Amino acid sequence: MEERAKNLLRELPSVDRLLKHPKSEPLLTRFNRDYVTEKCREVLDELRQSIRLGKPLDDGELDDERILGRIEKQIDRNQQPGLMRVINATGTVLHTNLGRALLPQAAIEAVRQAGMHPVNLEYDLDQGKRGKREESIERLLLDLTGAEAATVVNNNAAAVLLGLNTAATGKEVVVSRGELIEIGGSFRIPEIMAKSGAVLKEVGSTNRTHPEDYEKAIGKKTALLLKVHTSNYKIVGFVAEVGLAELVAIGRRHKIPVMEDLGSGALIDLSRYGLPKEPLVAERVRLGADIITFSGDKVLGGPQAGLVVGKKSWIAQMNKNPLKRALRCGKLTLAALEATLALYQQSADVAEEVPTLKAFTRPLQEIEEIGRRALPGLEKALGEGFQLSLEDSTAQIGSGALPTEEIPSKVIAIRHRSLGPERIAEKFRRARPPILGRIREDRFLLDLRTIFNPNDLIPKFEDEAHASP
Numbered sequence: 001m002e003e004r005a006k007n008l009l010r011e012l013p014s015v016d017r018l019l020k021h022p023k024s025e026p027l028l029t030r031f032n033r034d035y036v037t038e039k040c041r042e043v044l045d046e047l048r049q050s051i052r053l054g055k056p057l058d059d060g061e062l063d064d065e066r067i068l069g070r071i072e073k074q075i076d077r078n079q080q081p082g083l084m085r086v087i088n089a090t091g092t093v094l095h096t097n098l099g100r101a102l103l104p105q106a107a108i109e110a111v112r113q114a115g116m117h118p119v120n121l122e123y124d125l126d127q128g129k130r131g132k133r134e135e136s137i138e139r140l141l142l143d144l145t146g147a148e149a150a151t152v153v154n155n156n157a158a159a160v161l162l163g164l165n166t167a168a169t170g171k172e173v174v175v176s177r178g179e180l181i182e183i184g185g186s187f188r189i190p191e192i193m194a195k196s197g198a199v200l201k202e203v204g205s206t207n208r209t210h211p212e213d214y215e216k217a218i219g220k221k222t223a224l225l226l227k228v229h230t231s232n233y234k235i236v237g238f239v240a241e242v243g244l245a246e247l248v249a250i251g252r253r254h255k256i257p258v259m260e261d262l263g264s265g266a267l268i269d270l271s272r273y274g275l276p277k278e279p280l281v282a283e284r285v286r287l288g289a290d291i292i293t294f295s296g297d298k299v300l301g302g303p304q305a306g307l308v309v310g311k312k313s314w315i316a317q318m319n320k321n322p323l324k325r326a327l328r329c330g331k332l333t334l335a336a337l338e339a340t341l342a343l344y345q346q347s348a349d350v351a352e353e354v355p356t357l358k359a360f361t362r363p364l365q366e367i368e369e370i371g372r373r374a375l376p377g378l379e380k381a382l383g384e385g386f387q388l389s390l391e392d393s394t395a396q397i398g399s400g401a402l403p404t405e406e407i408p409s410k411v412i413a414i415r416h417r418s419l420g421p422e423r424i425a426e427k428f429r430r431a432r433p434p435i436l437g438r439i440r441e442d443r444f445l446l447d448l449r450t451i452f453n454p455n456d457l458i459p460k461f462e463d464e465a466h467a468s469p
């Protein structure tokens, strides 16, 4: 190593000296000593590396004061949480990568209370002794779906696993080949089935399954007939499917229970709002399925949860299954879920109070108005070279609900003289909060269906050095 580098390395302060510097004091009152020490080491290592590589140094860059400034900056940057707010202008209302449903205000308040205070989670206030964890939720679900019994686990995948394990471990489950779906995040019916200990018995073909296919497959080992809502794709053309009513009839004839994985499962009829119809849980209950599972954070618009409704004896067996204990929800989830279900039962205008429903049902003029109000600020923030226009488009429900149906929406389409749409998208991702849109052909689109405040679309950059394209 050349002499200059050796001298510079000798000039570097020790960690100890940095920690004793008066400028360290405010850091050491805010953060623990080990953490600050670690950051000192990191920055000193970076400097050592620069010196060894012979990188040019500014005047005074190795002063204790300057080094501590650098450490402070590093710590500040580290303060930004990994999980942060983003603006969803993708046009997918229930975006799995963006956390799906947003909670109703009442649910947020319930979570706050349950997080801050002790709650009667498993305590019966009338009897003054241990109570049941999900009692109030079960009551609401029975009221909203007409089912005999209900329970809840962490997500719908867990509900399917628990249902299969309870009803069919070591036995066969008959499923149509047209319903062997894969949902994002590696949920696949055949694999969940294998993990549940049940044996998959496929029947029919990809596009057509008939009642006789089920009848023929039923034997001594059959424990369950499973129907899966093919939520994220649709087969069109020469198709035949055995409906739930018919499947229940087949099951009854052979004394075999029927389970349905509904995926989204709506509690209110979305066609009331001019939207395409998603299967109603209450209707599926009426058709006689023994076990029905659906998600809490899809069309329902509550917290992540797997809801199970059905026949008393099956729900009781599921509750006794040790897997249920492993898959049960925490108090924050239960608080949010109860508050959301209560809105379905009691609210004068549930579509107004549940943000997911609101995003589905808000009128197009309101969406257009948001766009009109966002445009001037957006043009100003972007500056020269950008071309913006407010246009018609379509959004989608997302999370596998109604995959082929689209809901009308409005977008702000953005183009730039020389930057491609990927670069524009990247620029918006660098804003704080990041703004996520979608790319269509050569343009970057900000979909307005999920935007309620026009200011959300104006990108703000914390580090102006990154702001210019």
Ligand SMILES: *Cc1c(COP(=O)(O)O)cnc(C)c1O
Binding pocket: 155, 156, 157, 158, 160, 183, 187, 228, 229, 230, 231, 232, 261, 262, 263, 264, 294, 295, 296, 305, 306, 399, 400
């Ligand atoms: C979404 C979905 C699942 C998985 O539900 P999670 O709540 O994400 O665990 C399972 N089955 C179907 C049909 C689905 O649409």
